[in-house]
């Protein structure tokens with residue numbers, strides 16, 4: 397066996413040597429890198445943790461008063477409250493013109509004057525809006541208020557307190573803001589639907605209730621209230637979700 401076998405470096409031997417250098421280099425660089433301060437270990441507060449640094453003992457700082465999340469500024473009071481802006485809230489309005497309250501045979505709270513409710517829709521009335529309102533009405537209101545708003549919904553027939561009909565002069569003359577207010581804040585025995593029905597949908601439902609009232613009015617003297625001049629940039633109002641077809645909805649299926 398000659399020595400040449402060992403002195404002549406075969407390609408494989410060279411590769412092995414390179415590999416050793418590489419491993420050494422890698423180990424060295426890793427050890428250098430290991431000296432850094434790992435980001436996941438940096439000294440920082442976690443949300444809601446306590447702190448001895450701030451006098452209130454909280455690590456999280458309170459937001460400055462009046463902070464509004466981006467896109468959540470509810471500047472358009474008409475749209476978000478259904479109340480007149482100049483009256484300054486329900487309390488002031490009620491003090492100015494106390495509403496007379498009577499109870500009907502079913503114990504419902506019947507109020508006939510709504511001094512602080514807006515009379516014009518804060519959104520444009522379109523066919524799309526009314527269709528959306530019909531769909532939402534059938535989901536959230538019809539089981540109590542009935543298909544045309546006479547207060548004879550299915551669960552009322554099974555014993556739930558009967559709501560007043562939409563189709564009498566009191567609610568025919570009620571301003572649109574009142575309906576919005578009832579959905580938003582509830583009314584007497586009726587719960588608030590604010591958590592289930594978003595603001596734009598509430599106006600859609602109100603528009604649909606108006607069409608029901610018009611359809612059930614034998615005198616034919618009821619018309620859709622006007623829409624407010626679009627003086628504010630209210631993009632939310634027009635961005636209604638697309639109506640979803642209900643199998644039993646008369647507006648679906650092209651029979652209209």
Ligand code: HEC
Nearest residue numbers: 504505536537540557558559560575578583584585586589
């Ligand atoms: C669980 C049954 C129920 C559902 C669902 C329901 N309501 Fe009512 N609603 C009532 C009852 C009961 C009253 C009467 C409350 C009272 O006067 O004490 C009422 C009253 C009303 C009134 C009359 C307020 C007035 O001035 O007398 C309006 C308007 C109204 N509801 C709208 C709606 C709308 C819109 C929806 C759907 C978003 C809805 N309701 C869903 C039961 C219901």
